[in-house]
Amino acid sequence: MIYDLVLTCMCCVIPFVKFLRQLGLVPTWQFGDVYGLDAEVLSLVPRPVCAVLLLFPITEKYESFRQEEEAKIKAQGQEVSSDVYFMKQTIGNACGTIGLIHAVANNQRHLEFEPNSPLKAFLLQSAKMSPEEKAAFLEKDESIRVTHESSAQEGQTEAPSLDEKVDLHFIAFVNVEGHLYELDGRKPFPIVHGKTTEDTFLEDSAEVCKKFMARDPQELRFTVVALSKA
Numbered sequence: 001m002i003y004d005l006v007l008t009c010m011c012c013v014i015p016f017v018k019f020l021r022q023l024g025l026v027p028t029w030q031f032g033d034v035y036g037l038d039a040e041v042l043s044l045v046p047r048p049v050c051a052v053l054l055l056f057p058i059t060e061k062y063e064s065f066r067q068e069e070e071a072k073i074k075a076q077g078q079e080v081s082s083d084v085y086f087m088k089q090t091i092g093n094a095c096g097t098i099g100l101i102h103a104v105a106n107n108q109r110h111l112e113f114e115p116n117s118p119l120k121a122f123l124l125q126s127a128k129m130s131p132e133e134k135a136a137f138l139e140k141d142e143s144i145r146v147t148h149e150s151s152a153q154e155g156q157t158e159a160p161s162l163d164e165k166v167d168l169h170f171i172a173f174v175n176v177e178g179h180l181y182e183l184d185g186r187k188p189f190p191i192v193h194g195k196t197t198e199d200t201f202l203e204d205s206a207e208v209c210k211k212f213m214a215r216d217p218q219e220l221r222f223t224v225v226a227l228s229k230a
Helices: 016-022 060-076 095-105 118-126 131-139 141-151 202-216
Strands: 029-034 049-057 168-176 180-182 193-196 225-229
Touching: 016 029, 016 095, 029 049, 049 095, 060 118, 060 202, 095 118, 095 168, 118 131, 118 141, 168 225, 180 202, 193 202, 202 225
Parallel strands: none
Antiparallel strands: 029 225, 049 168, 049 225, 168 180, 180 193
């Protein structure tokens, strides 16, 4: 099966590079489109890759799967590293911002920040907080809120208000201590998708993305971007 991606600009897509630059991230790593999930297309993505973001539609099939997945993990348990930075999403239509924070927070060993970076300050101050406390802290962070709103206006379509219902959602995939984590602020905890390495991280993330697509084969609204070394 060929996993081509429809890379149209959805209403909740944030211009990632500008957003992070305004928050003080040095552009030594850059987000770029992933145009397909098969091996030949993935080979074109600059390496190394330290994070992957997936934009997908929230459908009835997905919501049913999400509930089953949550119940299964609560019953069986899973081992999550204490080094994983994870936060809940309590701000409407901020999934792109949450995804970016997850991507950056879990890759600080790779990334560089400007002096007095608002994003770096946020990460340092919230590092020891619970997922819920991080969410509340973000609600009060004026610099990130203002940057989110200004960056959202850069899209090709009108940005939705914070309380407008949107059926598209961003999640992040990261490699922490050799394990592939799915980070979704709508979920109560990170999802562990098995082992990974720096060399196989993109391909391993792509395999999980394929499962999202397979659950809704009639849907075309999937977008994948990778954070690669510039």
